[in-house]
Amino acid sequence: MGKTTTTVNLAASLALHGARVLVIDLDPQGNASTALGIDHHAEVPSIYDVLVDSKPLSEVVQPVTDVEGLFCAPATIDLAGAEIELVSLVARESRLQRAIQAYEQPLDYILIDCPPSLGLLTVNAMVAGAEVLIPIQCEYYALEGLGQLLRNVDLVRGHLNPALHVSTILLTMYDGRTRLASQVADEVRTHFAEEVLRTSIPRSVRISEAPSYGQTVLTYDPGSSGALSYLEAAREIALRGVAVHYDPQHAHVGQQNNQRNMSEGIQ
Template structure:
C-alpha cells in the first residue's frame, strides 16, 4: 500500500497515442510551477517523457531500470530538469528486458513500491508514474505503488471501449496487489470543438463516469505537439497557448480533488 506522506499517481492507458506522456509532462510542470516538489518516473522503454523534458540519451547513466532491479535508489536516479521543482527518473531501453529478469521473483510486482518507501521519495509531494501503452509488469509495478490512476482519454470513437478495458485492469490490480488503488480521474485529451463526434464522446464519458471526469478538456494544439521536439513541456515552450492553459487548469483540478479527499478522510 502506498504511503500517505506524498501522492503517487499512475498515468496509464493501454492504448497508445492518447496524450499520456504529454499529460504526465505538462501536469508535472504545472504542479511544480505552483510550488509543489514533483518527480516523474519514466517507465516507458521509449523514454518519451525523458526526451520531452530535455534529458538526452547520454545523460541517462542511471535510470528507472536500475531502480527496479535494485541497483540504484530513487535519490541516485532522479535528475533535475530545466523546470524548477521538477525532477525525473529517466527511462532507457533496458526496461524491455526487465520482465524476463525479475519474472521469477516473488516481489516482482512490488519492486517500485519498495523503492518509493524511502525518505528520498517522501521528499516529493507528487510522484507521477508514466507507463508504457500496454498492460505489462511495468504497469503492474506502477499501479501497485500508486495511490491512484489518472487516465488520459482521447476524444475518439473507440475511447469508451478502451476505457472499459483499463477499468477492468484497475479492478484486477485492486483484487491482487493494491486494494486501495483509486481512479484519480479521467482527463479528455485531443478535443476538437469543431468535431461533433468529439463532443459526443465527452457527453458519453461524462454520462458513464460522472464526477470522475475532469471538467478540463485538453484541446488538440499544434504548440503542445511541437514542444517535445525542443525538449520542453508545452507550458515552458508556449505558456499562452490553449494546450498549456488547459494543463494549468487540470493541475488546479487535481489539487482541488486532493484537498477534498483529505477533508473527507
C-alpha cells in the same frame, strides 16, 4: 491517448503552481524523459537500475532544468528487457513501491508514465500508486480501450493493491468543431461524472511541437491554449487533493505528507 504528453505537462503545471513533483518514466521509449529534457542514453542511471538492481531511487532522479521543483527518474532502452528480468525476482510486482517508500526527499506528487500494455512494468506502477489518472482521446476507439483498462485496474485492486482506484479522467485532443468529440465527451461525463475534470485539453500544434525541443508546452509556449488548459487541469487536481485530504470521511485516501502517487492511464 496523449498519456505521456499529459504526464509531463500536468507535472510541469503542478510544479509551476509551487508543488514538488517527480515524474517516473516507466516506458522503455523514454518519451517522458525526452519531453523533460533529461538525458536517457544507455549509460545513464535509470529506473531500470532501480527495478532490476535495487539501486536507490535517489541515485537516478534528475532535476528538470526548465522548471523548479520538477524531477524525473528517466527510462533507458534497457527497460525494454526488464519485463523478462523481473519475472524471476522476489516481490517482482512491488519493487517500484519499495523504491518510492525508501525515497526520502519531500514530494507533493509522483506521476508514473506507463508503457502501453499491461505487463510487469505497468503492474509495478499500479501497485506503487493509490490513484489512476486516465487521459481519454475524444474518439470512439478510446472508449473501447477504457473498458479494458478499467478491468485491469479491478484486477490489480483485487489481488495486489486494494487502495487502487480511478481518481481522475482527463479528456484530451478535444476538437469542439466535431460532433464525435462532443459525443465522446458527453458519454464519458455521463458514466464518470465524479472522475472527469471540467477542463479538457484541446488539439494543439504547440503541445505536439514541444517535446521535439526537449520541453513541455508550459515552457515552450506558456500562452498557448494547450499550456493554459494543462495549468487549469492541474489546478483542478490540486484542489481535489486538498478536498480529499481534509475530508475526514476520505482520510484513508490521502498519502503520508500529502503525497499522491499517480499511475498514468494506459490504452
